[in-house]
Amino acid sequence: xVNSVKTFLKQVGKDYQNQSVNPPVVRASTIIFKTLQDIxxxxxxxxxxxxxxxxxxxxxxxSTTFALQELLRKIENxxxxxxxxxxxxxxxxxxxxxxxxxDEIIITDSVYSPTRFLTEDYLKKFNIKAVxxxxxxxxxxxxxxxxxxxxxFVENPGSNTFEFQDLKKILSFAKNKxxxxxxxxxxxxxxxxxxxxxxxxxxxxxxTKYYSGHSxxxxxxxxxxxxxxxxxELSQKAVGLRLSPDDAYLIMRGLRTLDIRLDKHQENTIKVxxxxxxxxxxxxxxxxxxxxxxxxxxxxxxxxxxSGLMGVKIISKNKNSVIKFLNKxxxxxxxxxxxxxxxxxxxxxxxxxGNRSYTKLSNNEHIIRLHIGLEDPNDLIADIKQAIxxxx
Ligand SMILES: Cc1ncc(COP(=O)(O)O)c(C=O)c1O
Numbered sequence: 001x002v003n004s005v006k007t008f009l010k011q012v013g014k015d016y017q018n019q020s021v022n023p024p025v026v027r028a029s030t031i032i033f034k035t036l037q038d039i040x041x042x043x044x045x046x047x048x049x050x051x052x053x054x055x056x057x058x059x060x061x062x063s064t065t066f067a068l069q070e071l072l073r074k075i076e077n078x079x080x081x082x083x084x085x086x087x088x089x090x091x092x093x094x095x096x097x098x099x100x101x102x103d104e105i106i107i108t109d110s111v112y113s114p115t116r117f118l119t120e121d122y123l124k125k126f127n128i129k130a131v132x133x134x135x136x137x138x139x140x141x142x143x144x145x146x147x148x149x150x151x152x153f154v155e156n157p158g159s160n161t162f163e164f165q166d167l168k169k170i171l172s173f174a175k176n177k178x179x180x181x182x183x184x185x186x187x188x189x190x191x192x193x194x195x196x197x198x199x200x201x202x203x204x205x206x207x208t209k210y211y212s213g214h215s216x217x218x219x220x221x222x223x224x225x226x227x228x229x230x231x232x233e234l235s236q237k238a239v240g241l242r243l244s245p246d247d248a249y250l251i252m253r254g255l256r257t258l259d260i261r262l263d264k265h266q267e268n269t270i271k272v273x274x275x276x277x278x279x280x281x282x283x284x285x286x287x288x289x290x291x292x293x294x295x296x297x298x299x300x301x302x303x304x305x306x307s308g309l310m311g312v313k314i315i316s317k318n319k320n321s322v323i324k325f326l327n328k329x330x331x332x333x334x335x336x337x338x339x340x341x342x343x344x345x346x347x348x349x350x351x352x353x354g355n356r357s358y359t360k361l362s363n364n365e366h367i368i369r370l371h372i373g374l375e376d377p378n379d380l381i382a383d384i385k386q387a388i389x390x391x392x
Contacts, residue, residue, distance in 0.1 A: 005075055005191060006259045012074075013067050013252065023067035025249045029058040050233065051080060064245035068252045075190045077197055078223035082236055083243035087186060087206020090220030091115050094202045095151065097228065097235040098180045101127040103150035108135050108165075110158025112184065113354035119153070120355070134358040135163035142173050149177075154200075155184040157299075160311050160348050160369055161359055162187075162286035164298035171199040180228065186210075186339075190223075191258055192303045201225045209339025210307065213254040213261050216340075217247050261341065261374065265308030268380065269372040275381045276312055281391045283365065286311035308372040309338050311348070313365055314391060321392040322366045323347060328387035331380055332370070343373035343380055 003011070013023045033039045039056055046054040054060050061069070065083055072081040084090040095118065099105060105119050109132040119130035129148075133141035135158050145152075152174055157164050167183070174181045182202035183195045189210050195203040205211065207219035220243075224232055243251075273287040287310040288299035299306065316322050326334065332345035346352070348367040353359060361367065372380065 008074065009071075009256055009258060012071050022249070022252065023064055025245050026062040026064050027245050028062050031055045031057060031062070050229070059240055059242050061242070062245050064252075065243055065248045068243075068248040068255075071252060071255060072190075072221050072223060075194075076203055076221075076223035077194055078203070079226040080224055080229055080232070082222040082224070082232060082241075083207075083248065084220040084222065084241045085243055085247075086218045087204070087208050087220035088114055088118075089241050090204045090206070090222040091184065092118060093232065093235055093239065093241060094182050094204055094222045094224075095119065095123070095153065096239075097232045099123065099128050099150050102148060104129045104131055104146060104148040105151045105153055106131050106133055106141060106144050106149055107153045108155045108158050108163075109133060109356050109358045110135055110161050110163060111153070111155045111354075112159045113352065115153070115155070115184065116354045132357055135165050136358070138166060138169050138173075141170065145173060145177070145179070149179050151180045151182060153182045153184075156302075157187055157286075160286075160353055160367055162295075162309075162311050164288065164295045164302075166298055167195075167198055167200075167302055175199075187307055187309060188303055189258065189262065189307070191262055192305050192307065196223060196225055198302070201228050206339075207251045208337060210258060210262060210265075211255055212251050212339070213257065214250075214340055215337065215342065217250040217254075219243050219247050219251050262305065262307055264374050265372060266306045268374065268377040269306065269308045269310055271377040272370070272372050272380055272384070273310055275384065279388060281314050281316060281388065282312055283315045284313040286313070307339075310370050310372065312368050312370060314368060315364055316366060316391050317364045318392045319366065321390055322368070324390040325387050326368065328390055329383055330387075331375060331383040338369075338371035340371075341374045342371075343375060344371040345369070 015023050018024055042056050045052045053066050069081050131144045133144055180201045183200045184204045185195050186206040186209050203223040205221050207221055273285050273289045276282050277285045288296045288306055290296055314322055326345050332343045346369045348369050
């Protein structure tokens with residue numbers, strides 16, 4: 001990329017042919033051709049260059065989805081990017097492309113809980129075994145590698161407890177063995193870290209979050225290195241996942257301001273995290289603000305900034321008073337997902353944390369997840385201040 005990503009996101013996709021700044025929404029199931037030879041030509045172009053516009057049927061995309069694919073291919077420095085109807089669809093596509101019966105996958109213990117369900121429960125039916133490692137102890141990961149390990153799946157930072165890991169160390173474990181590496185990079189996006197440049201084979205982002213940025217669309221992207229192209233291309237063909245052109249358009253529109261929104265999410269979240277870290281009932285803030293801790297060093301080593309999702313560990317013998325605190329917040333709605341312009345809060349009970357092995361919580365410890373939006377941070381802090389008094 002010649003220009004910085006900030007310039008690229010504003011300039012990309014201009015359509016002089018249609019005289020529009022943005023590529024138009026092209027909706028199509030049937031893709032039409034003037035002659036039968038034209039269909040054959042498209043198909044033979046694909047055989048010669050598999051990255052060409054391979055549309056002979058709507059499931060393979062239209063010029064709108066192609067424009068988004070191209071944009072993401074560039075910011076991820078990827079060989080190819082696959083667009084999926086949800087972020088979880090991208091997790092599924094990435095995982096099933098590489099594992100086979102008898103294989104083992106090693107996964108971050110604090111992984112997004114549906115990813116845990118996919119690998120630990122669902123894939124068991126296909127004789128694929130999932131093994132979870134402690135994200136705070138990478139020697140644990142190293143010990144779990146066997147000659148059956150096919151994939152190391154990292155989520156960085158982990159969901160809800162936000163552990164930042166030494167990514168190069170993880171990659172060094174996979175090197176020179178027949179082990180693929182994948183990362184769920186939804187928290188950072190390629191604006192803050194480029195996993196494929198570090199050496200990961202796959203980088204997964206839920207476009208539902210910061211790419212779209214407006215809490216009104218779902219999508220996902222799986223960016224891959226060339227060595228996985230054949231496998232993922234085959235799986236994509238077999239499962240038929242497709243992002244609709246309307247959703248692709250909205251995601252591309254969101255991406256225009258990804259940099260500006262993420263910079264502001266970071267600024268606001270640092271303020272809120274600093275405020276929270278001084279509160280009596282707060283035992284720990286899961287956000288990279290404390291320079292003396294290992295987590296901060298790992299974040300600093302790999303990321304150019306931070307986003308708006310954080311965790312807070314609250315100490316209270318009275319769970320109801322923690323729930324009351326959350327219910328008293330006026331500017332934070334309660335709901336799943338994150339990455340939009342607005343603030344959100346959730347109480348993360350055992351179900352939301354998933355069936356973890358390494359997150360130990362005593363009865364008086366509670367984890368809440370906050371997404372800090374683009375509101376005035378002073379208003380958010382004032383809101384938390386009036387509500388946090390409820391905790392006993
Ligand atoms: C870290 C992470 N990865 C993947 C996903 C799945 O994305 P989607 O909701 O678009 O399926 C989520 C959703 O919350 C997430 O938090």
